[in-house]
Amino acid sequence: MTGGKFTDLFPLSVYRAGVGLEESLRRRLTEIILTDEQRKPTPVDEETAWLGDASGHEFLFEVPEFGPLFEKIAASVKCYVAGLGIRPERLNFYFQRSWATVSRQGQRIFEHAHVQSHISFAYYLQKPGDGGGIYFSIAEHPNELAEGLFTLQKSEDGILSPAGALRGINRCYLEPEQDEIIIFPSKTLHSTAPNMTTMPRVSISADVVLTLRDSGGHETLMPPVERWKRF
Ligand SMILES: [Fe+2]
Structure with missing residues (x-):
């Protein structure tokens, strides 16, 4: 009798890419986030990271300094989608909300998922080696x-x-590296390891929503936002 072999079905595919943000801009954006954090700390507990969305900063893509970063991230998200075998040109992409997290020594983010969107990511603006993956x-x-x-x-x-x-x-x-982006389906449960260093780990996250460009004949997926009727 010979040994059988497995066929692995249904893998979760997490996308990783270096974003290539210019070093001076990376430092400037890190400063902006750390200033926001100091201005309005999130009073949860000592183990929990600072969450920008819970502190009134949930639309980072509206902050002009972050424009070049979101352009690069948009390109990465489209590469991820194309790599999954989906044609980006048939879809519209929306950053729905975006925020920063700051994890200081010993802090982490507990397990959760982003159930209101389709794609989520973490971009590592500042990531010490042992800063927690x-x-x-x-x-x-x-x-x-x-x-x-x-x-x-x-x-x-x-x-x-x-x-x-x-x-x-x-x-x-x-274990992501500084300037790396990790992209995954929003419904995926995720959490972070504690930052084991004295340098803050600063990451940028966003939730992305997809709609069809042309929903004619499609029963599933969202139709274009321009065709919705608010009431
Ligand atoms: Fe998350």
Whole structure:
């Protein structure tokens, strides 16, 4: 009898790209965010990062200094969409909201998803080496034969072999670099590791909504916003 082999179905594809923001602009934008943070700290708890959207800064794309960054990000989002096998020229893209997060030493962002949009991203404006990466999680892994089997704890307990960690683990870690963007479906559960350094980790996030350019004959996907009727 010969060994069988697996065909892996339905992968989650997370897109990574260097954005190439000019260094002086990257420093200037970092300063702007850190000034916003100091002006209005978010009073949650010591472990939680500062969230710009919860502090009245949820439309960063309207801030003129951020214009060149959002142009570069828009290009990355279209590359991501094209890479997934979707034709960007058939869609309209909208930044729906955008905000910064600041994670100081020991701070993190707990698990959540952005259920009101289609595409989300994190762009790392300032990212120290040990500044804390990003975790992606899945609530019901298709290979998880019994609930709780494919967890980090079961891996640490030795119940999972390296193959189990590869095919079934329900939380994966990525370590982004400064000036890198990570793009993913908004519905994906994600969280961050704590910043282990004294330099603040500063990231920019946004939620992106897609509509069809021409919705004639389509039952699914959003029609163009210009055709909606507000009441
Ligand atoms: Fe998020």
